[in-house]
Every structure is written in structure tokens, then in C-alpha cells.
Amino acid sequence: MIPLVNSSGSTKERILGAAEVLFAQRGFDGASLRQLTAAAGVNLAAVNYHFGSKEKLVEQVFRRRLDALNERRLTALAKVAGADGTTLEDVLAAYIRPALELSHDDNGSLFMRVLARAFAEHDDSLRQFLSENYGHVMRQFTAEFARLLPQLSKQELYWRIDLVTGALTHAMSGFGMIQRKSDVSEHAHREQTAQHLIRFAVAGLSHP
Amino acid sequence: MIPLVNSSGSTKERILGAAEVLFAQRGFDGASLRQLTAAAGVNLAAVNYHFGSKEKLVEQVFRRRLDALNERRLTALAKVAGADGTTLEDVLAAYIRPALELSHDDNGSLFMRVLARAFAEHDDSLRQFLSENYGHVMRQFTAEFARLLPQLSKQELYWRIDLVTGALTHAMSGFGMIQRKSDVSEHAHREQTAQHLIRFAVAGLSHP
């Protein structure tokens, strides 16, 4: 007894890593626990032992990345929100840059694909999980967008945010996949991508 | 023998209709042939008899809508492409309006969800099918965008088209789901949606 706060260590992490890859490749239904545990090099029963069920595993795959990702987004947002000289670029950078920096991690860029899949799923349970746990993030960003775009009606603003979200989710799910030219550093490539996304989003949000 | 050109009639159509609904709701893997045939009111074996396999059925679900949809897109594009006074709005309307008009049909609006799912799938076989059969549509639109936006580099143009496509696919997959106020006619609602999407896309494509 007296388990350490995180009793796991290796097996849980290996499962989460393999799950991320396979969910991105084959989807939540398409990836079986047998493929998954084989790829992770652990026993089949380990998933139900450590996570309880496949559905709980899916939730943990999201939690592992989204907790840190959205915390970084909110931290970046807090630095500019409500201030006087703040621009749309600042707010959008707070949203976009932490996501692009995921590609630093092992398979972090693959996670954006998993997220894009969840986006396309109109399944209730998964959407409810994401809404309950991370809905406040989008709410805070929306509030700041509303402050910077006072000329837009609420309805108009929601439309534009929805369209921007769709564009960014789609684009970032492909990031890391496009072959970067070898004479461009990864940092430069990411910076270039960030600029594309931010400028596009600014135009989409603020056009007359 | 001597089958009529369309020997089917009812059973094939019923299967396609039920498949569209269930694929939109639960995904290609998540919807089973048993649920599907039960919803269609046909025998389980009818799918393999009429379509050969589940994968072929998926292709036919796409074909049934995309053949007509993309033909209408290209017809509308042909009316404005290459002409002198043509604007970005014209070209985008040719792409967007036929898709929104799908909501006229029984479950046409659900089909956009199916399409959004295929978009999120990075599965090779499905992407290859769509690319082989409908890649020329996006190619023609891209050519016209390039003509109207000569100041953009090829790379820059592709970026923007990719982002716009992501936004439109996402937005249209939700069209028909948002509750339309009863005092707004369906035609007015669709027209309003079209204006939102077109103006957003124009801004995203043509910003400096």
C-alpha cells in the first residue's frame, strides 16, 4: 500500500505513448487494445488494470497533453489579456504557439491529429469530456477576442471563432507531417508556420 | 439477365441512406453492418450482395453525393473562371453554395459530417480514393485562385487554401445541426451562412 503519488512509471507511459500513435493513425475504434499493447510491449490486460477501460484510456491520452498545453495557453494569455497595447496577434500567438511547440516532444505532433479526430467526432461522451475539462480555456480566449473586437456582434464573433478553430485544428493536425526542407531548422520551420496561422487567423477574425 | 441500368431501386438506396446517417453519427468503423441494415430495414447480407464489401459501400456513399456536388461546383466555376470581372467571392461561392444546398436533400446535411470525418482520417486508402476521383476539382479551383491572387507565391497560396478548406469543412459539417430560429426561412438561413463563409474565406485568402 502507501502507493507513491504516481505509482506507475513505465508501463502506463508506454501504453499512453503507443495509444497516441495508434489513435492518430487508425482512430479510436480502429486501434485495438491488442495492437496497442503489442506496440507498447506490455501485456493485454495492462490497459484495463491501469486505466479501467479503453474509454478511460482515451481520456487519459487527452489529459496527458491537454493539461499542460492549455495551462501554457492560459499562462500566455494572462500575460496579454486585458492590457492596453494587446493585439489580436498576441492573443492568437498565446493559443497557437504552445500547440506547435508540442512537436518538440516525442510524438507530440501526432497528438494534434488525435485532437482533430475528436473534433470531427460528434460523439457525445467524448465531446462532453472535452467540454467539461477544457471548455473554460476557449471561454477565456473568446472573452479576450470580444474585448479586442468590440464592433462584432456576439453571433458574428462566434461564427468567426468557429471558422478559425476549424482552420487551425486542421492545419495543426498536419504539422510535423509535411517534410521540412533540410536547410531549414526546426525552429525556423515552426516559426514560419506560426506566422502563417496567426496572420490567417487575424484576417479571418478582423475583416470588416 | 439484361438488368436495367439501375436494377436496384429500393434496397440499395435504403442502405446508402442509412449508411450516411450512421457513418456521420458513429464513424466508418463505429457503425456496424448489423446496425446499418437494421436501420435500413434490409437483410444483413444485402450489403455484401449489392456492394461487395463494407469498404465499397463507403466509397459509394461518397460517390452518391460527391459526383453531383462536384459537378455543380465545376459548372458554377466554369461560369466565372478566366473571365475579366471575376472576384474571389464568385469563385468561393461556386465552391460553397452547392455544398450548402445539399441540406435540401433528406440527409444531405449529414453528408458533410461524413466528409469531415474522412478529412480527419489520415487513412491511406480512403484519401487515395477521394484524391483519385475528386482531386481534379480542387486543382481547378486552385488554378483560378492562383489567377486571382498573382501576388502570392505558390507556397503561400497552398497554405491559405489549406486553411480555408479546413475552416469550411469544419463549419459545413455543423451546418444543419445548429437550431435555426423559426422566424428565419431555411433559404435565408442558408444565404446568411453562405455570406459568413464566403467573407471569411475571402479575408483568409487575400489578406496582405
Add this chain to the structure above:
DNA sequence: GGCCGGTTCAAACGATCGTTTGAGCATACG
């Protein structure tokens, strides 16, 4: 040593999957 909680393991559970089979039915044609 002996026990114990945490973890791994092979094996099996029942359920459900896509697909196939072969008989039965209907309609059209010689």
C-alpha cells in the same frame, strides 16, 4: 523466512464483427 500489496502474465469469457453459404422466393422468357 513468511506474508502482502502491486504488478504482470497466459488464458479464457461472451459479444460482436464482416463475410459467406445455400435454400427460398419472385418474376420474366423460351
Add this chain to the structure above:
DNA sequence: CGTATGCTCAAACGATCGTTTGAACCGGCC
């Protein structure tokens, strides 16, 4: 009439699914 053809149907096929089981292994602690 008899035969052939397109289609439907209940039933079964083997495979694979998520999950459960109970034994085996492991470290640390009395």
C-alpha cells in the same frame, strides 16, 4: 409449363473485439 435470373433471407463461418480471471512474480516489511 419449366427453367433461368435477380434478389432476399436465416443461419452460420472464423476472426477479432474489450474485458475478466486466477495464478505467478516481485519488492519491501514485520
